[in-house]
Amino acid sequence: MKQSFYGGVHPHDRKEATNRLAVVPLSTAPKQVVIPMAMHVGAPCKPLVSPGDTVRVGQKIAEIAGLGAPIHASVSGTVAAVEPRPYTGGGKVLSVVIDNDFRNTPGSSLTPHADPLALSPEEIVEIVKEAGITGMGGAGFPTHVKISSGLGKVDTMILNGAECEPYITADHRLMLEQGEKVIGGARILMKALGLQTGWIGIEANKMDAVDHLKSLVGDKADITVEPLKTRYPQGAEKQLIQRITGREIPPGGLPAHVGCAVFNVGTAAAVYDAVVEGRPLTERIVTVTGDSIANPKNLLVPLGTSFQHLIDEAGGFKADPDRVLTGGPMMGIAQYNLAVPVIKGTNAVLCLTPQEAAPEDKAHTCLRCARCVNVCPMHLTPVYMHLYAEKNRWSEVEDLRVMDCIECGSCNYICPARIPLVQSFRTAKFEIRGLAAKQKAKEAAKA
Ligand code: SF4
Ligand code: SF4
Numbered sequence: 001m002k003q004s005f006y007g008g009v010h011p012h013d014r015k016e017a018t019n020r021l022a023v024v025p026l027s028t029a030p031k032q033v034v035i036p037m038a039m040h041v042g043a044p045c046k047p048l049v050s051p052g053d054t055v056r057v058g059q060k061i062a063e064i065a066g067l068g069a070p071i072h073a074s075v076s077g078t079v080a081a082v083e084p085r086p087y088t089g090g091g092k093v094l095s096v097v098i099d100n101d102f103r104n105t106p107g108s109s110l111t112p113h114a115d116p117l118a119l120s121p122e123e124i125v126e127i128v129k130e131a132g133i134t135g136m137g138g139a140g141f142p143t144h145v146k147i148s149s150g151l152g153k154v155d156t157m158i159l160n161g162a163e164c165e166p167y168i169t170a171d172h173r174l175m176l177e178q179g180e181k182v183i184g185g186a187r188i189l190m191k192a193l194g195l196q197t198g199w200i201g202i203e204a205n206k207m208d209a210v211d212h213l214k215s216l217v218g219d220k221a222d223i224t225v226e227p228l229k230t231r232y233p234q235g236a237e238k239q240l241i242q243r244i245t246g247r248e249i250p251p252g253g254l255p256a257h258v259g260c261a262v263f264n265v266g267t268a269a270a271v272y273d274a275v276v277e278g279r280p281l282t283e284r285i286v287t288v289t290g291d292s293i294a295n296p297k298n299l300l301v302p303l304g305t306s307f308q309h310l311i312d313e314a315g316g317f318k319a320d321p322d323r324v325l326t327g328g329p330m331m332g333i334a335q336y337n338l339a340v341p342v343i344k345g346t347n348a349v350l351c352l353t354p355q356e357a358a359p360e361d362k363a364h365t366c367l368r369c370a371r372c373v374n375v376c377p378m379h380l381t382p383v384y385m386h387l388y389a390e391k392n393r394w395s396e397v398e399d400l401r402v403m404d405c406i407e408c409g410s411c412n413y414i415c416p417a418r419i420p421l422v423q424s425f426r427t428a429k430f431e432i433r434g435l436a437a438k439q440k441a442k443e444a445a446k447a
Helices: 121-130 143-150 170-177 179-193 204-220 237-245 265-277 307-313 371-375 382-390 394-399 410-414 421-446
Strands: 032-036 060-063 077-086 092-100 156-160 198-203 223-228 260-264 283-289 297-302 323-326 333-335 348-352
Touching (some): 121 179, 143 179, 198 204, 198 237, 204 223, 297 307, 382 421
Parallel strands (some): 198 223
Antiparallel strands (some): 323 333
16 A cells, blocks of 8 residues: 655755756766775775776776675776775775776676576676676665565565655656666566566656656556655655555664665666676766756766866856755765765765855754654654754663664754754764674673
């Protein structure tokens, strides 16, 4: 039974600057790319190359070292350095730096498969793994792990085309311009999971994409393209599952616990590229937008290209930005160094003017209005979680289920006192995880 989710907010979608602009490649290729070894959930990869090595586009340059996905060169050229560099997650992370030779010499070791549905699930999982595919919606979970852990447990596959964050149009343009890959990728994922049918959920502010994908599915009718009410955070995994299937993921649970596997539409297209065309994940679509940007664009970008290069491609700043974010205004992360590179999960570079940005520095006292409670899609009590977090009372914050917070930012958005609630929940989660790790180490030492 379909069921709308609780809470949520209705921010202006602000997508008009780029939602009609076709994806374009960079007019000037980057001279150098910086490819971080940590672009996914799990352990950082281990580099396979050293300074002075020559590399080709699609060549594997880093191998997994635990949970993760391999990493490939996005340009051909020479490895200039393997060293820590700034990245979008904050701080520095070990990165492979490649000087571009501008020859685009191909070097993928993947084999194209004209009939992907003739492959076995195991073969598909292996190709997806070797292609280095991770969730393209931003979460960065290794896709081959999601498929293999869902085998035999999942009865519903959903592609997430909601793209509910304001400003971002990367998935919208992908669905319009490369819809065949999205549908083809969906069918490959269904085959890998042993499913005959699947769903694609798209917010109703993208009805052209809904209609286009419906026409591509055609008479086969194995995939249902479902328009979703435009309400943030409709694209959050738990909310999308509830809307499509009526199933509610229990606190602390995962989609597989209710028989579901959710993939971003960009992930499906990357799966198609890997399986059908033999291309590993080396590039992605990035929306460069915000009122500070002179010519907002949807760009096709080699991984490792700097934010500064993208901003230059979009005409530079026409007004000084108040802040530059990776991602949208609700869940995006502020960047303080424009040398940071595009990674597998970068869907937008958002440059907000002071007028567009919420005045973070003017937080007032909580008014006890409970608006944050009313909009929380996870049924949490942000006001109390924040009050305890302010006092470093982590066990009380944990009891209030802060670990279930999906950091959607709805409470921040609605709070009339402009209290930076999500920031305080991120800190609380960090502290709680740290305490748990310390406790575990203590117990291990005792044992
Ligand atoms: S508490 Fe977390 S899940 Fe709830 S509205 Fe705030 S950010 Fe979203
Ligand atoms: S919305 Fe803001 S002001 Fe209102 S109760 Fe929540 S934290 Fe307090």
